[in-house]
Amino acid sequence: MIASRLRSAQPYLLSAPALLVIGLLFLIPSVYNVVLAFQHLTPYQSPGEAEAAGLENFTDLWSSGDLPHAALNTVLWLTAATVVLRLGIGLGLALALESPILRRWRLRGVSRTIILIPWMVPQVVAIAAWRWILDGSTGVLNQALTGLGVIDQGVPFLAQTSTVWWSIIAIIVWRELPFVVMVLVAGLQSIPAEQYEAAAVDGAGRWASWRSVTVPHLRPVLTVVVLVTVIQTFNNFVYVWLTTGGGLGNATAVLATELYSAAFFDNDLGAGAAIGLLMTAIMAIFAVVYLRVTSTKGESR
Amino acid sequence: MRRRTMLAAGLAALPLAGCAGGRGEGRRVFRQFDPADQATGLAKAVKAWNTEHPDYTVTMETLSPNNPQQFAREANAGSGPDIAQLAFTDVSFMAEPRILTPLDRLMSSAPAEGQEDLLATDMTTYDRQSWAIPWTADTMALVFRPDVLEKSGVADTPEDWEELAEVSARITKDSGGDVSGFVFPAAAQYSSAQWFPINYYLWAHGSQLIRADGESWEVAVDEQQLADAMTYFNTFFTERITPAAMQAVTDYGDPSIVGALGEGSCAMTFMPPTAFRAARESIDAELMTAPMPCGLVDGATHLGGRALGINANCEEPEAAWAFVSHLLSPETFELYPQYPASAATLDRVDVDPSERGFTKQLPHAESFARYADAPITIASLQEQVNQQFSAVYSGQSEPEDASHKLLDALARGLEE
Numbered sequence: 001m002i003a004s005r006l007r008s009a010q011p012y013l014l015s016a017p018a019l020l021v022i023g024l025l026f027l028i029p030s031v032y033n034v035v036l037a038f039q040h041l042t043p044y045q046s047p048g049e050a051e052a053a054g055l056e057n058f059t060d061l062w063s064s065g066d067l068p069h070a071a072l073n074t075v076l077w078l079t080a081a082t083v084v085l086r087l088g089i090g091l092g093l094a095l096a097l098e099s100p101i102l103r104r105w106r107l108r109g110v111s112r113t114i115i116l117i118p119w120m121v122p123q124v125v126a127i128a129a130w131r132w133i134l135d136g137s138t139g140v141l142n143q144a145l146t147g148l149g150v151i152d153q154g155v156p157f158l159a160q161t162s163t164v165w166w167s168i169i170a171i172i173v174w175r176e177l178p179f180v181v182m183v184l185v186a187g188l189q190s191i192p193a194e195q196y197e198a199a200a201v202d203g204a205g206r207w208a209s210w211r212s213v214t215v216p217h218l219r220p221v222l223t224v225v226v227l228v229t230v231i232q233t234f235n236n237f238v239y240v241w242l243t244t245g246g247g248l249g250n251a252t253a254v255l256a257t258e259l260y261s262a263a264f265f266d267n268d269l270g271a272g273a274a275i276g277l278l279m280t281a282i283m284a285i286f287a288v289v290y291l292r293v294t295s296t297k298g299e300s301r
Numbered sequence: 302m303r304r305r306t307m308l309a310a311g312l313a314a315l316p317l318a319g320c321a322g323g324r325g326e327g328r329r330v331f332r333q334f335d336p337a338d339q340a341t342g343l344a345k346a347v348k349a350w351n352t353e354h355p356d357y358t359v360t361m362e363t364l365s366p367n368n369p370q371q372f373a374r375e376a377n378a379g380s381g382p383d384i385a386q387l388a389f390t391d392v393s394f395m396a397e398p399r400i401l402t403p404l405d406r407l408m409s410s411a412p413a414e415g416q417e418d419l420l421a422t423d424m425t426t427y428d429r430q431s432w433a434i435p436w437t438a439d440t441m442a443l444v445f446r447p448d449v450l451e452k453s454g455v456a457d458t459p460e461d462w463e464e465l466a467e468v469s470a471r472i473t474k475d476s477g478g479d480v481s482g483f484v485f486p487a488a489a490q491y492s493s494a495q496w497f498p499i500n501y502y503l504w505a506h507g508s509q510l511i512r513a514d515g516e517s518w519e520v521a522v523d524e525q526q527l528a529d530a531m532t533y534f535n536t537f538f539t540e541r542i543t544p545a546a547m548q549a550v551t552d553y554g555d556p557s558i559v560g561a562l563g564e565g566s567c568a569m570t571f572m573p574p575t576a577f578r579a580a581r582e583s584i585d586a587e588l589m590t591a592p593m594p595c596g597l598v599d600g601a602t603h604l605g606g607r608a609l610g611i612n613a614n615c616e617e618p619e620a621a622w623a624f625v626s627h628l629l630s631p632e633t634f635e636l637y638p639q640y641p642a643s644a645a646t647l648d649r650v651d652v653d654p655s656e657r658g659f660t661k662q663l664p665h666a667e668s669f670a671r672y673a674d675a676p677i678t679i680a681s682l683q684e685q686v687n688q689q690f691s692a693v694y695s696g697q698s699e700p701e702d703a704s705h706k707l708l709d710a711l712a713r714g715l716e717e
Contacts, residue, residue, distance in 0.1 A: 043370040044394045046377035063713075136546025138557055159548035161695050247489020248548060249692025264370065265491055265680040266714075267394070 036273035043267060050270075057274035066250060067258060067275075071282075074254040077165045079234045082172045086229060087222070089173065090180030097181070098188045112185070119178035127242040130171045134158055161251050164244060168252060172239050176232075180225055187221030188214070223294045230290075231283050255279050329359045329617075331624065332382035334367040339575050342637040349636070350627050357620045359384070369394060376400035376612055383615040384624060387433050387608045389424035390669055390679050395610060396427035402611040402618050404431045411619075413626035415643030420663075423670040425608050433610035435642035436629060440602050440666040441497045441553075441571045442590040442658035444580070449480060449568040458569070458591035462502050465569075465594045466536060472568045473542045482542045484558055484567045486550040487534070489691030491684035493551040495534070498571060498593070499686055501602050502530050505595035510682055511675055511711060518675045518715045520708060527704035531693045538694050548694050552576075559583060573605070574640065574659050581655065590658025597665055604666035606642055677714030685710045 037057055041050040061067050093115060102108045118126065133140045136156025145151045157167045191214065199209040237256035240246060246253035246261075255275060263272025331347065333340055344361055351358040362382060364371065369391040375381030377400060387395065395401045408416060408431060416434065425433040443458055450458070453472045459465035469482025486494045503509055503522060506529075512521035537543040550557060554576035561567035563584035571593060572580065581588045595601040609628060611621045627633060631649050634641050640663065641647050652660050672679050689707040692698040698706070 042394070042398075044373040044377075044400070045398050049398065131549075135557060136549070137544055138560060154546070156544070156546040156549060159545050159695070161697060244549070245488065245490030245492070245551070247688065247691050248695035249489055249697045250688055251692075251695065251697060261491070261681075261684060265678060265684050267678050267680075 033273050033276055036270055037277045039270045039273075041269045043264060043269060053270050057268075057270045060271060061274060061278065066253065067255075069250065070253040070255050070258045073165075073252065074234060074256070077169065077252075078172075078236065078240065078254050079230055081165075082169050082176070082233055083226065083229050085169065085173050086177055086180045087226070090177055090184055090225075093177070093181045094184035094188055097185050112182075115181055116178050118175050121175070123175060123238050124242065126175045127171060127239065130167075130174070131158065131243060134167050158244060159248065161248055164248060164252055168239055168243050171243060172233070172236075175239075176229070180229065183221060183225050184218065187218045191217040219294075223291075227287060227290060230286065234283055234286075235279060329357065329384070329621070329624075330362050330382040331359045331384040331386075332362045332364055332372070333386040334363070334365050335386075335575070336365050337363050339579075343633075345636045346628065346633040349632070350624060354623075357617070357624070359624055367391070372612075373398070373400055376614060379614055381612050381614060383612055383617075383621050385610050385612065386436070387610050389421055389435070389606055389608055390673065392425050392433045392608055392610065393427045393674050396430070396432035400613050401432045402613050402615060402621075404434060404611065404622070407611075407618060407622040408434070411622060411626065413622075413629045414631070415629060415641070415646045418644045420642045420644060421604050421606060421608075421668040421670075424668045424673060427674075433608035434625060434629065436607045436609045437639040438604060438606040438642040438647070438663060439573045439575075439640060440604055440659060440662050441494075441501075441573055441593060442577070442596070442656075442662055443569055443593050444562070444572045444577055444588060444590055444658075445569040446562060446565060446567070447587055447589050449565050452476075453480075453568075459594050462505060462533065462594045466533065466542075469537070469542050469569060470540055473540070478541060479566060481544055481561065481567050482569065483537060484543055484547060484561060484570045485534075485537070486552055486555060486558070487538075487543070487547045487691065487694055488549055488551040489688045490551050491680055491687060493683075493687045493691075494553045494571075495690060496683045496687055497603060499530060499534065499690060501593055501595070502533060505598060505601040506530075509671055510686070511672060511677070511715060513671075513675070518677075520711045520715065522708075524701070524704045524708055527707055528700040531690055531700035531703055534690060535693050535700065548691065554579060562586070562588065574638075574656060577656065577659075578638065587655075589655050592658055592662040592665075596658075596662040599665050600667040602662055602666045604663065604668045606640075608642075675715065677711065681714055682711075685714070 036050070038053055038055070039050040040053045040056075041047065096102070097108060097111055097115070102111055121129075132138075134142075134157040136142065136154045136159055139154065139157075141157075142151070142154035146154060155163065157163045195213045195217075196209055199213050204212060235256060237254075237260060240252050240254050240257055241260065244252045246257040255278070259272045259275040259279070262275060263269050333343060335343075340361075340363060347359055347361045367388055369387065372381055372385055372387075373395065376395075377398070381400075392401075413434070419435045420438050421435045422431070425431055425435055445458060449472070450456075453468075453475045455468055455472065459468050465483060472480055472482035485498055488495070500509070503526065506526065508522040508526045510520070510522055511518055538545060538548070546557065553570065553572045558567065558570055559580045562570065562580060563586065565586065572590075577588070577590060593602050609625045611618055611625065615621050629641070629643065629646070631641075631646050634646060634650050640652075640659065641650065644664075647660075647663070669679060672682060685707055689698070689703040689710075692706075693700050693703045
């Protein structure tokens with residue numbers, strides 16, 4: 001009797017440590033963030049000193065007036081632009097890395113290593129280096145362009161509204177591109193060679209075999225890559241914060257920088273938690289809709 | 302098996318042993334936040350203390366940049382360093398939740414040398430109690446290349462803000478645009494150093510951002526005054542006196558500013574003492590300081606600096622106070638190249654002639670107490686001000702619109 005009970009409880013007992021870790025590391029902080037969003041608490045107080053705030057932290061979000069602008073920047077510039085560019089360039093590079101020429105010349109290993117370099121550089125170092133490269137008076141890029149006679153005087157890339165977002169996008173794409181390239185390379189390698197051979201036998205040209213063999217096989221990989229990069233970028237704070245801090249004016253403010261300002265400059269952890277909750281909700285909605293759309297497409301095929 | 306168990310037990314006990322060692326074996330911690338290369342003199346002062354007091358040795362810990370919220374987290378959890386270096390503006394945040402030890406009893410029972418004539422005590426007092434003791438004092442002085450000024454026939458540094466604009470425009474014009482008359486960091490970030498000259502300008506013109514009115518607070522600047530200040534600083538960019546690239550620079554010690562001083566393509570800028578010394582050592586040309594425009598007018602510049610506080614969790618506050626007294630002593634300032642916050646100790650410190658701009662201005666400077674303890678934090682003020690001024694420089698807003706927005710943000714902050 002006892003033995004059979006133990007046997008039936010075995011799956012739960014075995015998964016209990018993992019569930020405990022998940023609960024401790026993920027669930028408790030998330031629940032606390034929700035609680036904090038309904039409280040007033042400064043970073044100098046202990047959690048026990050928090051005061052109930054009701055819905056005030058959420059209603060204040062709309063009265064500040066800066067949030068819609070930051071949300072638009074987050075969705076359009078920070079996320080959409082960089083993800084689209086990374087996917088486009090990443091796919092091109094992945095195809096190039098898998099090309100027969102590189103294989104023939106035995107350059108695939110070297111090429112992959114070179115592509116991985118930006119990813120090996122810590123984000124903070126990459127941003128500091130790029131700030132130096134883009135500097136309006138002493139920057140390497142300006143000196144090169146001036147030396148080549150392309151421009152008469154240095155362009156302060158980070159100090160004018162027409163170039164500041166493109167500069168941030170360049171930094172993000174440069175640093176985060178290798179992840180996309182490597183995952184797509186793995187996806188390309190998983191496509192059986194026989195399928196290309198069969199397509200060739202059926203008379204398919206390069207474009208036809210790309211459309212009928214490569215794209216369908218890459219679709220699940222692309223689904224994951226898009227989901228991961230969107231969530232990762234949408235929540236990213238470091239790139240904008242260390243490059244412009246949300247300036248010029250508030251031209252590059254994003255939700256993550258607004259969260260930080262609310263929590264640590266205005267000393268209102270509750271307001272910061274409310275913005276965090278809003279960001280989580282946006283990403284949760286995106287993930288559900290995106291996965292439903294992509295899975296529906298897959299099923300219909 | 303037994304060996305494995307022993308090893309596991311040993312590993313599990315390691316953190317506990319660390320904690321016990323942290324307190325029980327006489328390890329006390331003094332945390333400071335200046336970059337390590339600026340704290341070598343301070344490390345010597347701590348070493349001198351440890352040599353003389355083997356019964357109460359102190360370990361100096363550097364956590365740079367300043368992170369008062371980290372101290373608060375630790376103190377609220379019952380730990381943290383015994384003694385902490387604090388920015389003046391952070392003391393009241395620590396005093397309110399009582400995570401510092403009140404110092405009045407210690408100060409009266411064992412007075413530290415020079416504690417009776419300290420500057421900026423208004424920043425370390427909260428609820429009529431002293432929660433920290435002013436330690437070092439600094440301000441921003443005008444930093445200039447005398448040879449570059451001389452080339453344009455400028456014999457004396459500008460005495461007011463209008464003269465600064467006029468002189469720096471002349472220097473830029475005379476050099477055919479090769480020399481920037483006045484260079485200042487003008488980025489939008491909260492940490493952007495433009496916060497200081499903006500306030501100096503407002504104070505010199507009889508206004509300030511906010512003001513305490515008894516128990517309540519009110520906005521103390523009108524739309525026109527703010528718009529005038531924005532127009533004034535924007536002129537440096539529209540007239541190309543300051544390079545546009547400065548709109549992405551936050552720090553007075555930024556390599557682009559120090560480099561331009563070295564090349565002679567920057568005639569004037571502003572810096573605090575530590576940044577000035579670093580710049581002076583890194584370039585070949587002569588650098589001098591002078592008071593900021595209106596710097597000799599009382600209350601037209603800020604008195605910044607550091608304070609020392611004792612953690613509320615400190616188990617030996619009397620011994621910690623003795624250490625604090627050592628750090629306040631003239632002997633420490635012989636090793637530690639900072640200006641003491643004690644006027645008497647300041648008189649005894651040798652000052653390099655190139656730094657006279659600071660020492661002339663310091664007695665006239667006033668702390669940011671005028672903004673402290675308001676419903677809106679000084680960090681929020683910095684963020685709002687820098688953001689709206691930056692919006693004007695970058696052409697996103699007209700001064701009138703930006704000043705209107707800034708006033709709205711200030712009023713909203715004070716309501717909260």
